[in-house]
Amino acid sequence: QSVLTQPPSVSAAPGQKVTISCSGSSSNIGNNYVSWYQQLPGTAPKLLIYDNNNRPSGIPDRFSGSKSGTSATLGITGLQTGDEANYYCGTWGSSLSAGVFGGGTKLTVL
Amino acid sequence: EVQLVESGGGLVQPGGSLRLSCAASGFMFSSYSMNWVRQAPGKGLEWVSYISSSSSTIYYADSVKGRFTISRDNAKNSLYLQMNSLRDEDTAVYYCARDYYGSGSLAFDYWGQGTLVTVSS
Numbered sequence: 122q123s124v125l126t127q128p129p130s131v132s133a134a135p136g137q138k139v140t141i142s143c144s145g146s147s148s149n150i151g152n153n154y155v156s157w158y159q160q161l162p163g164t165a166p167k168l169l170i171y172d173n174n175n176r177p178s179g180i181p182d183r184f185s186g187s188k189s190g191t192s193a194t195l196g197i198t199g200l201q202t203g204d205e206a207n208y209y210c211g212t213w214g215s216s217l218s219a220g221v222f223g224g225g226t227k228l229t230v231l
Numbered sequence: 232e233v234q235l236v237e238s239g240g241g242l243v244q245p246g247g248s249l250r251l252s253c254a255a256s257g258f259m260f261s262s263y264s265m266n267w268v269r270q271a272p273g274k275g276l277e278w279v280s281y282i283s284s285s286s287s288t289i290y291y292a293d294s295v296k297g298r299f300t301i302s303r304d305n306a307k308n309s310l311y312l313q314m315n316s317l318r319d320e321d322t323a324v325y326y327c328a329r330d331y332y333g334s335g336s337l338a339f340d341y342w343g344q345g346t347l348v349t350v351s352s
Contacts, residue, residue, distance in 0.1 A: 155334030171338035220278030
């Protein structure tokens with residue numbers, strides 16, 4: 122069982138918006154920055170969001186991140202079939218000495 | 232072009248050892264902290280270990296502490312993971328991943344293709 126809690130799956134229609142939640146505690150999300158990854162089937166994860174709400178170069182602004190207290194949220198607008206993937210949140214744990222990931226959320230674009 | 236290429240995976244019996252390598256190219260390896268992340272078949276991501284650019288700071292997940300050792304050779308642009316006392320639950324694809332420079336989060340901007348470690352008798 123993962124330290125960070127994500128819904129196992131979410132779905133939405135093409136063109137719509139979806140949000141994925143990531144719930145933690147004061148020992149991880151509450152006191153550290155959050156990152157988000159996209160993992161397409163059979164490939165390595167790809168960094169989408171770092172430091173709660175920043176996008177690396179090349180990541181479209183359809184992807185956004187936010188954090189409030191001990192929870193974080195990934196938002197994806199203008200859904201495309203190519204967005205179907207597993208999404209993971211991550212952060213440093215207590216004392217910044219161990220990383221933790223959420224269990225992952227499978228996004229289905231209907 | 233940044234490239235990370237893992238090697239050294241394979242089939243090993245429980246209690247055995249394996250050494251993974253990650254060859255880095257296309258960037259100044261000695262300036263970046265590095266990590267190992269694993270993914271069991273059909274499961275989610277699990278952070279395994281971190282090493283700073285100069286090897287002065289090293290962290291491990293509790294699940295591997297005392298059994299795995301991370302190291303690097305900046306002269307050879309290489310990252311390593313020595314895995315001892317392997318268990319069935321260590322079976323996974325192991326990725327090396329580069330820290331996103333300047334980020335304060337668990338942010339890895341480049342990943343290798345992964346190498347599969349199977350622990351089974």
